[in-house]
Amino acid sequence: MSVMNTTVPSAEQILGPTPGQILRRKVFGHRGIVIGGGIFLFIVLMALLAPWLAPYDPYHQDLVARLAPPVWHEKGTWDHILGTDQVGRDYLSRLIYGARISLLIGIMAALISGIIGTVMGVAAGYFGGKVDLVVTFLITCRLSLPVILVSLAVVAIVGGSLEMVILVLGLLLWDRYAVVMRASTQQIRSLDYVAAAQAAGCSTWYILAREILPNVMNQLIVVATLEFAHAVLLEAALSFLGLGVQPPLPSWGLMISEGRNYILFDPWLIAIPGSALFMMLLAVNLLGDGVRDVTVPENRA
């Protein structure tokens, strides 16, 4: 057993100290959560309300009006507040619609990998023995495969598209969930009330759903925020190498990578989506950190 225990980073290495009791009342007093949550909510609203917020059709191109500068630039106008891109599409509209794609990638990838990782981790932690052995072995194998290289290779083979990117990232990013869930489940399983539930004859499913899952939820949320950020960053990297989301879909990662050719002379083309992506990831990280802080009080003692 101990052999297996040490081949992967432990939950502590990723999350800091093990969770203490849940302190929900701290949430609204926590600056990170309020700021992060605020920004994130704003972006989600932007994505949901895109058709009403966007001043133009994000796909409508006008080659003559291409590369118009944003309003604060000396040549900027209020027609296009954030200017236009390399084929004359309104940058603000694309940014607003792009929030949808980027959120979709982050959420779906975090969700898919979350399901895989949680199932594996909880199973390993709860059942132990051979199940644990197999899961830990799988985690070790997965960790020894370099994520970027593998996702590049896969996307290069099957072709880049939104669905493919989500799927590939979702299938690759489950390791952290599995590690953390396994450790937390092990911890909770040894607690008295689980033993009591078992003694009372509750079914395994009932225990997993009612006793284990609620108690690992906080950890799950923290990992989910990390993996959300991870997925969005990886999508941007894939787009940078030409293998991410394909045009004309507006994803922030794609906008950054298309803007990079203008970094020297028209830098706003990369700065605007770059800042948007940065704000979103910052918000998500602050949220994750906040949840961690609130649930692990001694960390901020």
Next chain:
Amino acid sequence: MLVYTAKRILLAILVSLTVSALVFSLLYLSGDPATALAGERASQADIMAIRAAYGFDQPVYVQYFKWLAGAVQGEFGESVYFRLPVIDLILERLPVTMTLGVCAMIFALALSIPLGVLAAMYPNSLIDRAALLLAVVGQAMPSFWFALMLIVLFAYWVPILPASGSDSWQHFVLPTIVLGYYATPAFMRLTRTGLLDVLSSDYVRTARAKGLRPAKVLFKHALRNAIIPVVSLAAVQFGFMLTGSIIIETVFALHGAGFLAWESISRSDFPTVQAVLLLFSWFYIILTFLADLLNAWLNPRIRVA
């Protein structure tokens, strides 16, 4: 310790075998590289001839076992793109990636450990928050974006550093900063929480109670214990860095193994991609193996099952 080591070696071998099979089958799906080899003006007959010449027309398992047998002996076949032994290509480029990895690791540790220590010594202070902010910011920037920004700043607006190449130490400054920065948050967090734990432990309190100087308590007793997990994380992170270098090598035109892997993927250079993927995996496996041994040695509790 001996039993532990033996078990650990067995596991490492099992993992490498599984990974090798995965790597092979993954790339087997990618179609064959004959067209890539043949180029724009080649005819179908050219392509068929190349296919046969390289053995791409044999059954999968035959190709796999041939490949694995070679790989174990450090023989990865010939790059279909360069027509040179893959191992030569990799050996030629590995030093660049290694140098980058080592420099980035040193940079990351040099930045994060002092920050982590300061943050732990003065929790919730301004410096703690600044360190936290630095970590959070680092996690929120795409690495290529950060890299391009540094190029624009230090090679274009204030041209004091070269933007590409690997000929001198100056060439490694910017890539090191980018790559190292991404490992910083994890180290810093670990140092901070580890140190906080140790500082609140009984023997540090005892040491303090005995009237030892705070600095001595910190460095002699607390830090040494807090640093152990950092060492094992460093091994894991170094493995991650090697693959993270793909994008950084592309931006800075560093001709390292990561860049070789990416270019080989895009031109369907089978043998090369397989070799780099496998080597990176092995590298990670060996590093974590060593880290585990080191951990077990430093912390005897692990050894007892």
Next chain:
Amino acid sequence: MTKRTTRRVALRGLAMAVALGATTWIATPALAGKADDTLNIAWDRELPNIDVYFNNSREGILVNRMVWDTLIYRDPNTGEFKGLLAESFEIVNDTTFEFKLRKGVKFHNGDPFSAKDVVATVDFLLTPDTGKLAQQTIGWIKGAEALDDYTVRIYANNPTPLATLYLAGDIPIYPADHYAKVGPGGMGESPVGTGPYKVTKVVPGKEIVFEANADYFDGSPKGKPAIGTVHQRTIPDVNTQIVELTSGKLDWIWKVPADQAEKLATLPSLNVISAGTMRIGYLQFDAAGRSGENPFQDVRVRKAVSHAIDRQAIVDNIVRGASQVIDSACYPEQFGCTSDVVKYDYDVDKAKALLAEAGYPDGFRTEIYAYRNREYLEPMLGFLQQVGIETDLRYGKYAATRDAIRSNNVPFAFMTWGSGSVPDVDAITPVFFGGGPDDLAQDPEVQAALQKGGSTVDEAVRLEAYQTALGKIAAEAYWLPLWTYNTNYAMSQELDWTPTADEIPRFFFAKWK
């Protein structure tokens, strides 16, 4: 106690080893430019092998012309043929070429050049299964024969109109003894030719250093090189290239995107030239249904697409430079390329009407394959969206994309073709309409006409045949020919160098101002 000490020592040792590793990498940075007579150039791709018979890229052709010589030389500006390794040549009949070789020429390794090198090179090219490329440019050869030490005959299988062009470009002569010894691998690592530059250093994919060949023979139309050293580096990212160019660490780059080229042109230290090239872009439809049932089998859909895309607007606003819209499936200045074909102007209403007529009043969804120029592709996708055609882009590298076409997976593709800089329709249209693996039209009438044009040297017959073929291609809209390409070169003001229309930079003509 002792155990703890050993641990401490071990940790310290580890730290020292890591520190040492970091400091071992110290060298001096290279100087650049006119000051040390070194021309620093960069391009974005890794060359597979310098041996030209194993390397088909444009950069490879560039290297080929620097390091090796062909028997004859074609002046890139006038099109006139001159002797190079041959002092003179004679077309004995339709299939026989006779060359009087130059005496006293030496390879870079000192081997003298003679007829046996020519024969050995041709023999090598005719050996099957060597993995060499470009059957098109060498497949026509039947054999070579040395009449004496300095007279060689090369025989063609059939009358080959492009034989002299291939001989002047794609068939450099290798040193017989040396090549027999080292083979393609050795040739790639340390190339030996007769050319104006010799290669003194190769790091595969990373850099190549060329030194002027001081013993280059007099009377070569390539002339003696003026610049001592040419140092090539591979830099994949165009921004990085531009930064290095502006900071003086590079003297010459090419394929600069139009927007950046425009900005670079405003910098006083740089000189930016846009030159037309023989490369053309086109949209290829799977008219024959090789990828299965698809909308493009209907000629009305193909015509609708042709009307839907405003090629002129894309050329004016995005491609720019020396580019022009084309209507025929060839480069306008190639022999046999006629522009007297059906033209499709930009007309959204007509496109929509055609689509409705074909049964797609609301458009349809299709895959489109492409491998380069996303900046041109995106506006095209935008135009297609306007008439209701939604696209799933499959963007890959060249080889993967062409492989997909050949294996019947592609309904619709944006491709380009450079004709290998051969100024004749035979180097482009038959490749895509001659019934080969890239032929998605499979039109027997076109195939027959192209076959006729490619198997005779009678110019009138050829012109007529190509008119038939190109006319049918346009009328059926098998392709939507897009525009001719241009290449933007950006270089240091100190460099005196002009591009040629064949898109092959010749640094042996470059000098410092």
